[in-house]
Amino acid sequence: MASEPLNDFFLGALTLSTAVLTILLYKLTSHKKEFRLPPGPRGLPIVGFLPFLRPNLHHQLTELSQQYGPIYKFWLGSRLCVVLNSPSLAKQVVCDQDSVFANRYPTIAGLMATYGGLDIGFSPYGSYWRDMRKLFVREMLSSRNLEACYSLRRHEVRKTIRNVHTKVGNPVDIAELAFLTEMNVVTSMIFGSDFVGEMEKHRIDGTEFRDLVVSFGVVMAKPNISDFFPMLARFDFQGIRKEMEAMLKLLDSILDPLINQRVKMLSDKREAEIQKNEKKDFMQILVELMEQKDIGISLDLVKIKAILVDIMIGGTDTTITTVEWVMAELLNTPQIMAKVQQELKDVVGVNNIVEESHLPNLHYLDAVLKETLRLHPTLPLLFPKRPSQSAIVGGYTIPEGTKVFLNAYAIQRDPQVWESPLEFQPERFLNSTNLEYAGNNMNYLPFGSGRRICAGLPLAEKMLMFVLASLLHSFDWKLPEGENVDLSEGFGLVIKKKERLLAIPAPRLSNFELYQ
Numbered sequence: 001m002a003s004e005p006l007n008d009f010f011l012g013a014l015t016l017s018t019a020v021l022t023i024l025l026y027k028l029t030s031h032k033k034e035f036r037l038p039p040g041p042r043g044l045p046i047v048g049f050l051p052f053l054r055p056n057l058h059h060q061l062t063e064l065s066q067q068y069g070p071i072y073k074f075w076l077g078s079r080l081c082v083v084l085n086s087p088s089l090a091k092q093v094v095c096d097q098d099s100v101f102a103n104r105y106p107t108i109a110g111l112m113a114t115y116g117g118l119d120i121g122f123s124p125y126g127s128y129w130r131d132m133r134k135l136f137v138r139e140m141l142s143s144r145n146l147e148a149c150y151s152l153r154r155h156e157v158r159k160t161i162r163n164v165h166t167k168v169g170n171p172v173d174i175a176e177l178a179f180l181t182e183m184n185v186v187t188s189m190i191f192g193s194d195f196v197g198e199m200e201k202h203r204i205d206g207t208e209f210r211d212l213v214v215s216f217g218v219v220m221a222k223p224n225i226s227d228f229f230p231m232l233a234r235f236d237f238q239g240i241r242k243e244m245e246a247m248l249k250l251l252d253s254i255l256d257p258l259i260n261q262r263v264k265m266l267s268d269k270r271e272a273e274i275q276k277n278e279k280k281d282f283m284q285i286l287v288e289l290m291e292q293k294d295i296g297i298s299l300d301l302v303k304i305k306a307i308l309v310d311i312m313i314g315g316t317d318t319t320i321t322t323v324e325w326v327m328a329e330l331l332n333t334p335q336i337m338a339k340v341q342q343e344l345k346d347v348v349g350v351n352n353i354v355e356e357s358h359l360p361n362l363h364y365l366d367a368v369l370k371e372t373l374r375l376h377p378t379l380p381l382l383f384p385k386r387p388s389q390s391a392i393v394g395g396y397t398i399p400e401g402t403k404v405f406l407n408a409y410a411i412q413r414d415p416q417v418w419e420s421p422l423e424f425q426p427e428r429f430l431n432s433t434n435l436e437y438a439g440n441n442m443n444y445l446p447f448g449s450g451r452r453i454c455a456g457l458p459l460a461e462k463m464l465m466f467v468l469a470s471l472l473h474s475f476d477w478k479l480p481e482g483e484n485v486d487l488s489e490g491f492g493l494v495i496k497k498k499e500r501l502l503a504i505p506a507p508r509l510s511n512f513e514l515y516q
C-alpha cells in the first residue's frame, strides 16, 4: 500500500480529508444517543486504517474478528467500513434487511469496466438492475437456452481432452488449462463455435482478446486510492483510470464489429446465416432481445457490452480459479480423488465420455466441489454492500453509505459452525439437504445470498461440473516427482492459488477413440 503515489497524495489529502472527517465526527458525536457504532481498531488521523491493510484482506479481517468480535468497524480514509463475521449477522443483512443492503459499493475501475455500472453486478439496486438481472437469468440462462448451447460447451471441452491427451506424461499447468478451456467455452457460448474465425474476419487476434480479459481482472483488483478519497479521484494518482480507459477502447474495438455484424444479420433477415435454436449463442439471444419491446428494458449496444463484461470478466476468473482449487485438493488427498474416479467409472463408464446428462448423478464430485468452495470461496468477502439507509445490525448502527463486508471466508471456516473446519471432508455435504449454493443457509455462502446472489450460478455450476468430470474421467493425475501440493493463497480480487499447480496426466480410458 505504501507506494510513491501514496506519499504524494497524503499531503494533498490532508487538508481536504480533515474537513470531511471533522464533519463526519461531528455528525456522529452529536447523535451519540442514537448512534452506537461497532467496536474496532483505531487507525491514524485522516487515513484511518488504510496504512495497516495487508494484501490478503480476508485473512486480516478474519483475524480482527477474533479480537473485536463478530461485528466491528474501521475507517479507510473518509469511508466507514463494517465487517460481519457470523451466520446470524449475515442473516440480519441478506434475509431480514436484504432490500436495504442490496446496493453495491463499486470501485472506480469497476464502474468504468461496466460502462458506468450498466451491468448487473455493479448497477444500483432498483428497476434497471431488476430488469437486467431478469433478462440475464430468465432469458439468457434459462434451462432452454443453456440446453441450446450445450453443443458449444461440449465441443470446447472435447477439444481440451484432445489437447491434454497430446501432453500425456508431461506436467500440465492446471490454471492455464482451465483458463483456455473456460475462455473457449465462454467465448463460444457468447459468439458461437467459430469465435476465432469471426474475430479473424475483423482482423482481431484471439490471444490479444484473452490477454485483455486477464488485464481487466488485474486492473480491477488494484487498490485505488481514489476509491478511499473520492475527492482525489480526478487526479488519478495511480493512473488506474487511464489504464482502464485504454483497455475499454481496445475492448470496444473488438466487441463493436462483432455485435454490429449480428445486428445487421438480424435486420437483413438473412435467416440462412442466423443459427437455429439447437445452436443458439448468447449474442444471437441478445440481438434478438434488442428487437423485443416486452422485456421491460430497451437493450442497446452499450448495455449488451456491459452484460458481456459480467460474463467474460466476472464469470471466467471465478470458474478457472475454482477448477484449480478442486484439482489441488484432490491431488492432496489421493483417497478422495480415487472415490471421485470410482464414481465416474460407475456413472459414466470407461467406454464412454462425460455428457452433461451424467452430472446430476455425480453426487460425490458435487460434494467435492462444494467442500472446495467452502474452504476456498473465490470471492471471500463477496461484493461489499452499501446500505441505502441507516440500519441496525447486531445491536449496532450501520449508517447509510457504510461499506459493509460480509466475511464468507470466516463463516465457512468457523469452528463454531463446522466440525474440523480446516480439513477437506466432502462427506459433510453428502448427507445434508440444506447445504446448497442457493444462499438459504447462512453457514455456506460461496455465491452470496439474497437478491444479489451470483446471477451466473446455474451456468457456473454446469461448467464447473462438466469440465472437472471430463478431466477426471479421461485422465489419472499425479504430481511431478518430489512435489507436494502447496495450498497457500495468492492476492487479488479473486483468490487464486499462490503457486501454479502442475500435474501429469495419464490416459484412463482404454479406447483411444474416446480421446479424438
Ligand code: HEM
Pocket: 120, 121, 122, 133, 310, 311, 314, 315, 316, 318, 319, 322, 377, 378, 379, 382, 383, 384, 446, 447, 448, 449, 450, 451, 452, 453, 454, 455, 456, 457, 459, 460
Ligand atoms: C465459481 C464460479 C463463481 C463464483 C464462486 C461466483 C461468486 C459470486 C459472488 C460471491 C457474487 C456476489 C454475490 C453477493 O454479493 O452476494 C457474484 C455475483 C455475480 N456473479 Fe458470480 N460467481 C461465479 C461464476 C459466475 C458466472 C459464470 C457468471 C456469469 C456467467 C457470474 C455472474 C455474476 C453476476 C452477474 C453477479 C452480480 C449479481 C448481482 O449483482 O445481481 N458469476 N458471483
